[in-house]
Amino acid sequence: MTFDDILVPVDGSDASLTAARHARALAEAFGGRVTLVHVVPNAAYLVGDAIIVPPLLLNELDENGKVVMEKARAVFQGFTGELAEETLHGDPGAAVSALAKERGCTLVIMGRRGLGGLAGLLLGSVSNYVLHNTACPTLIVKETGFAGV
Template sequence: MKILVAVDGSPSALCAARYGLEFVRDGLRVEFVLATVQEPTYLYEMLAPDAEVLERVSGAVGSRALAQAEALFEAAGVPFEREIGSGEPAAKLVELAQRHECTGIFMGGRGMGALRGSLLGSVSQAVLQQAAVPVTIVKCESGVEP
């Protein structure tokens, strides 16, 4: 079993990462891909049209988004792959899951996106519609700090 865990640095995404680690604690053999997607950097493109600079900026932002989830997996001694993508988040997450031959996707219901107030985040909703594999939307327990 190989699971892509969508991470954007939000508390909800960390709940999804912790949920994945519970499978390992319960004795299941699971491989993980921690993935984050940076939306297109139009502002950066205007300031620094150099592709190499844009890649470094996107990589730095992506690394920050992944840092807490990676720390959880490292502390638990659970190996993982990491992916930093760029583009439309839902489509890219689905593409990354396909490329890594994942059998499922775990993600938080609400992330750092612009529509945080909606009942279910727009990225989560789009991944549910587009993915060919099961998608698990992980809710944090009320009042529990991830």
């Protein structure tokens, strides 16, 4: 099995940047492509469909997404392989899983933020959702543990 099309969801966390570093290392070793994806949660996902979210908040979420992608892009400075970027709107787990299927990705590498206990149970976990709803292998990394970085 080759990992020639790697999808990396990024949210600005240290764990997602560590995932990007892993993706870069694998892509450089095996000549693969990397796609960075940031999912901007939609208003219904944030607050439910009974409340209207002001456009200012939506603009702020989009602007934050640009900063997140900028941080992730910095991990690939000097990268000579193919790098693509996607910004999507919606439920992060569902959007990442759908994009992995649509692109025919061979690997998803993503960070785990570690919302354990009650918070993890109540809020769910994007990495857990992707792990269970994506057909390709999924590598979940913690924010630490990348040798040489």
